Amino acid sequence: MSALLRADGLGKRFGGLRAVKQVSFELAAGEITGILGPNGAGKTTLFNLLTGFMAPDEGRVEFAGKVLTGLAPQRVVNLGLARTFQLCRPFVGMSVLENVMVGCLCPRVRADGGGAARAMELLRMVGLERKAQTPAQLLPYGDQRRLEIARALATRPRLLLLDEPFAGLGKAEIDPLSDLIRRLHAQEGLTLLIIEHKLREFMKLVTRVIAMDFGEVIAEGDPEGIVQDPRVIRAYIGGTEDAHGAA
Amino acid sequence: MTVRRDLVGAVLAVSILAVAPPLVGSSYLVGVLTVAVIYGLWAASWDFMSGLTGRENFGFALFIGAGAYTAGFLDTLAHLSPWWGLAAGMAAAALFSLLLGFPTLRLKGPYFALAMLSASAIMQRLMLIFWETTGGEEGLYGIAPLFSSPLAYYYFVLAATVASVAFLVMLARSPWGLILRAIRGDEATCLAAGIDVTFYKMVSLIISAAFGGLGGALYAHYQLQVSPQLFSVVTTITVIIMVYVGGMGSIYGALGGALLLTLLTELLRDFGQWRLLVYSLTLILILFFLPGGLVAPLWRRLRGGGGR
Amino acid sequence: MLEILLYGAVTSAIYALLAVGFTLIFGVARILNLAHGSFYALGAYATYVLSSTLHLPLALAAPLAVLCVAGFGVLLERVLVRPLRGSQIGVLMITLAASLVVEQVLLITFGSEYRNVPSFIDGKVAIGHVDIGGQRLLTLGVAVVALGALLLLIHRTRFGAAILAVSQDPEAAQYLGIPADRVFAQVMGLSAGLAALAAVLAAPFLTVQPGMGLLPMVKAFAIVIVGGLGSIPGSILGALLLGYSETIVAYLVSTSWTELVSLVAVLFTLVLRPAGLFGKRAAF
Ligand SMILES: Nc1ncnc2c1ncn2[C@@H]1O[C@H](COP(=O)(O)OP(=O)(O)OP(=O)(O)O)[C@@H](O)[C@H]1O
Ligand SMILES: [Mg+2]
Numbered sequence: 001m002s003a004l005l006r007a008d009g010l011g012k013r014f015g016g017l018r019a020v021k022q023v024s025f026e027l028a029a030g031e032i033t034g035i036l037g038p039n040g041a042g043k044t045t046l047f048n049l050l051t052g053f054m055a056p057d058e059g060r061v062e063f064a065g066k067v068l069t070g071l072a073p074q075r076v077v078n079l080g081l082a083r084t085f086q087l088c089r090p091f092v093g094m095s096v097l098e099n100v101m102v103g104c105l106c107p108r109v110r111a112d113g114g115g116a117a118r119a120m121e122l123l124r125m126v127g128l129e130r131k132a133q134t135p136a137q138l139l140p141y142g143d144q145r146r147l148e149i150a151r152a153l154a155t156r157p158r159l160l161l162l163d164e165p166f167a168g169l170g171k172a173e174i175d176p177l178s179d180l181i182r183r184l185h186a187q188e189g190l191t192l193l194i195i196e197h198k199l200r201e202f203m204k205l206v207t208r209v210i211a212m213d214f215g216e217v218i219a220e221g222d223p224e225g226i227v228q229d230p231r232v233i234r235a236y237i238g239g240t241e242d243a244h245g246a247a
Numbered sequence: 248m249t250v251r252r253d254l255v256g257a258v259l260a261v262s263i264l265a266v267a268p269p270l271v272g273s274s275y276l277v278g279v280l281t282v283a284v285i286y287g288l289w290a291a292s293w294d295f296m297s298g299l300t301g302r303e304n305f306g307f308a309l310f311i312g313a314g315a316y317t318a319g320f321l322d323t324l325a326h327l328s329p330w331w332g333l334a335a336g337m338a339a340a341a342l343f344s345l346l347l348g349f350p351t352l353r354l355k356g357p358y359f360a361l362a363m364l365s366a367s368a369i370m371q372r373l374m375l376i377f378w379e380t381t382g383g384e385e386g387l388y389g390i391a392p393l394f395s396s397p398l399a400y401y402y403f404v405l406a407a408t409v410a411s412v413a414f415l416v417m418l419a420r421s422p423w424g425l426i427l428r429a430i431r432g433d434e435a436t437c438l439a440a441g442i443d444v445t446f447y448k449m450v451s452l453i454i455s456a457a458f459g460g461l462g463g464a465l466y467a468h469y470q471l472q473v474s475p476q477l478f479s480v481v482t483t484i485t486v487i488i489m490v491y492v493g494g495m496g497s498i499y500g501a502l503g504g505a506l507l508l509t510l511l512t513e514l515l516r517d518f519g520q521w522r523l524l525v526y527s528l529t530l531i532l533i534l535f536f537l538p539g540g541l542v543a544p545l546w547r548r549l550r551g552g553g554g555r
Numbered sequence: 556m557l558e559i560l561l562y563g564a565v566t567s568a569i570y571a572l573l574a575v576g577f578t579l580i581f582g583v584a585r586i587l588n589l590a591h592g593s594f595y596a597l598g599a600y601a602t603y604v605l606s607s608t609l610h611l612p613l614a615l616a617a618p619l620a621v622l623c624v625a626g627f628g629v630l631l632e633r634v635l636v637r638p639l640r641g642s643q644i645g646v647l648m649i650t651l652a653a654s655l656v657v658e659q660v661l662l663i664t665f666g667s668e669y670r671n672v673p674s675f676i677d678g679k680v681a682i683g684h685v686d687i688g689g690q691r692l693l694t695l696g697v698a699v700v701a702l703g704a705l706l707l708l709i710h711r712t713r714f715g716a717a718i719l720a721v722s723q724d725p726e727a728a729q730y731l732g733i734p735a736d737r738v739f740a741q742v743m744g745l746s747a748g749l750a751a752l753a754a755v756l757a758a759p760f761l762t763v764q765p766g767m768g769l770l771p772m773v774k775a776f777a778i779v780i781v782g783g784l785g786s787i788p789g790s791i792l793g794a795l796l797l798g799y800s801e802t803i804v805a806y807l808v809s810t811s812w813t814e815l816v817s818l819v820a821v822l823f824t825l826v827l828r829p830a831g832l833f834g835k836r837a838a839f
Binding site for chain 1: 422425426428429431432433435436437438439440441442443444553
Binding site: 303358361362364368375376521528530531 | 587589635638639643644645647648649651652653655656658659660662663769770773776777780809811812814815817818821825
C-alpha cells in the first residue's frame with residue numbers, strides 16, 4: 001500500500017536559523033503517528049510546511065498521490081488534510097456551534113449539506129453539545145482544544161494533524177480526549193499525526209514516533225524503542241522529566 | 248420568531264418612511280429623506296464588507312464617486328437612457344474594487360484602511376488633473392433626473408435601497424455572512440477550516456462597492472450634478488460614523504444610523520458648518536461609551552430573542 | 556538639473572520631517588496615527604495666530620507653535636488614544652475623529668480661505684543659475700539639523716534608550732522600570748513637534764487652509780510604507796525617493812500630477828514588497 005502522506009527533504013529557514021532541515025518521512029493510511037521533540041525542535045514549523053501555511057525552502061510534500069507543495073492552506077484542507085493550532089484560535093464573537101459550522105462550509109463538504117445539524121453532531125462527538133451557544137472565546141482551555149478538533153473534523157479530513165492537543169490539560173481532561181482520538185481512529189478510519197510533549201499518554205496512543213531535534217529527524221520507530229534511543233534521550237536531557245517517567 | 252419580528256419592524260420602518268412626506272407635505276423633507284436614504288444605502292454597503300470582515304474601508308468614497316461619475320458621464324456625454332447609468336455605476340464601482348482589492352486585501356486591517364484612503368484621495372486628485380473631461384472642481388452638471396417628480400424619485404430611491412439592504416441583510420445572515428464574520432475572527436483559522444479567505448473578502452468588497460456605486464448613481468440623479476468632493480475622505484468618514492452609530496455588522500443598523508444622523512443634523516441645519524464637527528464628536532463618544540453602536544443593539548433589545 | 560536637485564531636496568526634507576514622526580510613533584507604540592496631518596495643520600495655524608494675530612516676533616512664535624503642537628500631541632495620546640490602544644482599528648478611528656475635529660475647528664475659527672504665514676527669510680538666493688527662496692533653503696537646513704538631532708537623541712541619550720527599549724518590547728521595558736505609557740506620550744509629543752516644525756518651515760511657501768493636513772498624512776503614509784514601517788533611516792530614504800520623484804514629475808509632466816506619485820508608490824510597494832523597499836529591519 002502506498003503512503004498517504006510523503007514528505008521529502010523538507011527544509012525551512014528563518015534568517016540564519018534552520019528551523020526544519022531535510023525532513024523526510026511517510027505516513028501510511030490508518031496510522032497514528034507521533035512527533036516528539038523538545039521546544040523549538042521545529043515541530044510546528046513542520047506542520048506549517050505540510051499544510052501550506054508556510055512554503056518550504058526545499059523539498060516536497062505529497063498527499064494521496066497529489067503534490068501539495070506550493071498549494072494554499074485552504075486547498076490543502078480541501079484535499080483532506082486538516083490541522084489544529086498549538087494555540088487555540090477560535091473565531092472570536094461567534095458561538096461554539098458557528099465555529100464548527102464554518103468548517104462545514106468548506107467546498108470539500110459543503111455540497112453534503114446539513115450545516116448546523118452536522119456541526120451539532122460533531123460537537124456531540126467531542127462532548128461540547130451543551131455549550132453550543134456559548135461564545136467560543138469564553139470556553140475554558142480544555143474545551144477550546146476540543147472545539148479546535150471539532151472544527152478540523154468538520155472538513156472531513158483523511159489525515160488530521162494535531163499540534164499538542166494535550167498541552168495545558170489536566171488529567172481529568174486528558175483521558176476523554178485520548179478516547180476521542182482513539183474513537184476517531186477506530187470508527188472513522190482517520191489517520192493522525194500528533195505533536196506531543198506529554199509522553200505517558202502519548203506513547204499509549206501512537207503506534208509510531210518520529211523524534212525531532214534542531215529541525216532534523218533524529219530517530220523513528222515504535223514508542224518503546226524511541227524512548228530508549230540514545231539520541232532522543234540526549235535531546236531530552238535537562239528537558240522534561242516525563243521522558244524518564246515514560247522510559 | 249426573531250425573523251418575523253424583524254420583518255414587522257422593517258415593514259413598520261419602511262411605512263413610516265413612505266408616508267412621512269405626503270403626510271408632512273413638505274418638499275424640503277422629500278429632499279432630506281432622499282439624501283438620508285441614499286446615505287443609508289452607502290452605510291449598509293460599507294457595513295457589509297467592513298462591518299462583517301472587520302476590514303475597515305477608508306476609501307469607500309472611491310466607489311461612491313465611481314458610481315456617481317459613471318452615471319454622470321453616461322448621461323452627459325453618451326446620452327444613453329439614464330437608467331443605464333445605474334447599472335453602469337454599479338459595474339464601474341465593482342471594477343474599481345476588483346482592481347484595488349487585489350493588492351490591498353492581503354494587507355492587515357489598518358494598512359488596508361490607509362491604502363484605500365490613499366486611493367480615494369488620489370482619485371479625487373485625478374478628477375482635478377483631468378479637469379477637461381471631469382469638469383474639475385465643478386464636476387459634471389446638467390445630469391438628467393430619472394423622474395420628473397421629486398416625490399416619485401424618492402419612492403424609487405427608497406424601493407431600491409430597501410431591496411438592496413434586504414438583499415445584504417439576507418446575505419449577511421446566510422452561510423456567506425457566517426464566513427465573513429469568521430474572517431473577522433481569525434483568518435488563519437478560516438484557512439485551516441478550508442475557507443478561501445481571499446475569495447470571500449474580494450467578493451464581499453465587490454458587492455459592497457457595487458451597492459455603494461448604485462448609491463452614487465442614485466445620488467448623481469438626485470443632485471443632477473457630481474463633484475470631486477464625493478471622492479473625499481469626508482464622504483467615507485460620514486458613512487463610517489453612520490455605521491458606528493448604527494452598530495457594526497448588522498447592516499440594518501447602518502441604515503438606521505444613517506437615517507438617525509441625517510435627520511438629527513437637519514435640526515442643526517442653520518449651523519451647517521457644525522455638522523461635521525458634531526459627527527466627529529459623536530464618533531468619539533460612540534467609540535468611548537457605546538462601542539456596539541446604538542440602533543442595532545436597541546432593536547435587538549426591543550425585539551428580544553437572540554441572533555443579530 | 557540643479558533646480559531639480561535643490562527643489563527636490565527641500566520637498567524631501569519636509570516629507571522626511573513628517574514621515575519620521577509618523578514612523579516613530581508607529582515603531583514605539585504600534586499607533587497608526589491618522590491625526591498626524593492635524594499636527595501639520597495646527598503647526599501652521601499656531602504660527603499664524605502667534606505671529607499675525609498676537610504679533611509675536613517670528614523667532615518666538617515659531618518655537619512656541621512647535622511646543623504647543625507637541626503639547627497637543629501628548630494630550631491626544633493621554634486622553635483619546637490611550638484608552639483605546641488595545642485595538643488597532645479603535646486607534647485608527649479615534650485619531651481620525653480627532654483629525655476631523657481639528658479640521659472642523661480650524662474651519663469654523665478661521666474660515667476656508669488661505670492664510671499667509673510669514674517667512675523667516677523673504678529674499679531669494681542664487682545658487683549657480685538657480686534662484687531659490689531663502690525660506691526653502693532654511694527649511695532644508697533646519698530639517699537636516701533636526702533629523703540629525705533626532706538620531707542623536709535616539710541613539711545617544713537615556714530617553715532614546717527608553718524609546719528603543721519600549722519599541723522592542725513594551726512589557727519587558729516596563730519590568731526594567733521604563734514607564735511605557737509615559738514614553739508613548741512623549742514620543743507622540745516628539746512626533747507632533749516634528750510635524751509642526753515641518754509646517755512652520757514650509758507654511759510660508761505652501762497653502763495654509765484647514766484641510767491642509769490630509770495630503771501630507773497620505774504622503775507620510777506612502778513614505779513609511781515604501782521605507783518600511785517603524786524604520787527611521789527607511790523613512791528618510793523613502794522621503795528622498797518620494798520628494799525627488801515628485802519634483803521630477805513636476806518638471807517633466809506637470810505639478811498637478813505629483814500627487815499620483817505617492818499612490819503609485821504605495822500600491823507598488825504594497826504589491827511587490829509589503830515589508831518596504833529596504834526590508835524589515837530592527838526598529839530604527
Ligand atoms: N515565523 C517564524 N519566524 C522566525 N522564526 C520562527 C518562526 N516560527 C518558528 N520560528 C523558530 O523556529 C524554531 C522552531 O520553532 P517551532 O515552533 O517549529 O518549534 P516547536 O518544535 O513547535 O516548539 P514548541 O514545542 O515550543 O512548540 C524556533 O527556534 C522558533 O523560534
Ligand atoms: Mg510548536
